Amino acid sequence: MKNLPKIETKRLLLRDLSLKDAGQMYEYTSNPIVSKYLLWNPHLDLEETKEAIVSYKNNDSMMQWAITLKKTEILIGVGGFGIINSQMRKGDLGYSFNPKYWNKGYATEMTKALVNYGFNELNLVRIQGVIHVNNIPSAKVLEKSGLAFEAILKNWMLINKKPVDTKIYSIVKK
Numbered sequence: 001m002k003n004l005p006k007i008e009t010k011r012l013l014l015r016d017l018s019l020k021d022a023g024q025m026y027e028y029t030s031n032p033i034v035s036k037y038l039l040w041n042p043h044l045d046l047e048e049t050k051e052a053i054v055s056y057k058n059n060d061s062m063m064q065w066a067i068t069l070k071k072t073e074i075l076i077g078v079g080g081f082g083i084i085n086s087q088m089r090k091g092d093l094g095y096s097f098n099p100k101y102w103n104k105g106y107a108t109e110m111t112k113a114l115v116n117y118g119f120n121e122l123n124l125v126r127i128q129g130v131i132h133v134n135n136i137p138s139a140k141v142l143e144k145s146g147l148a149f150e151a152i153l154k155n156w157m158l159i160n161k162k163p164v165d166t167k168i169y170s171i172v173k174k
Helices: 019-029 046-058 106-120 136-144
Strands: 012-016 063-069 075-085 090-097 126-132 148-159 162-172
Touching (some): 012 106, 019 046, 019 075, 063 090, 075 106, 090 106, 106 136, 126 136, 136 148, 136 162
Antiparallel strands (some): 012 063, 063 075, 148 162
């Protein structure tokens, strides 16, 4: 299992995700509204959330941080790079947040920090986000974080076993 470095922003601490986070994570991963535009279904029990954490930790092509409020250390989400391609030096951003913390700028703050980390620490040359075509809030997060809309990808993802269109946003290292 890999350990991730801490990343601090003005209001957030991104730290290594652990099984101790499972309870707070399950609080929102069990909510269908959270996974509406994502590749996974709502978690049915705490064990499923624990399995997801172990999977994140054991997958060498993923880097998923626990996103916590710096002042309280409350877990408000999970985010990071879903796919790191070291040969191509690109990373795919991904995140999910507890709805209690939506519309407060946390996702944008985290995304900006990850873009900075990806370019400066991982030496990535391209960072991208692929989102469901109807996921307007995530589109706004990516745009506010400096990623530019590139294209619509037809039938790019399967959600609930149905192909859906996605939008791809990216930023490249200058």
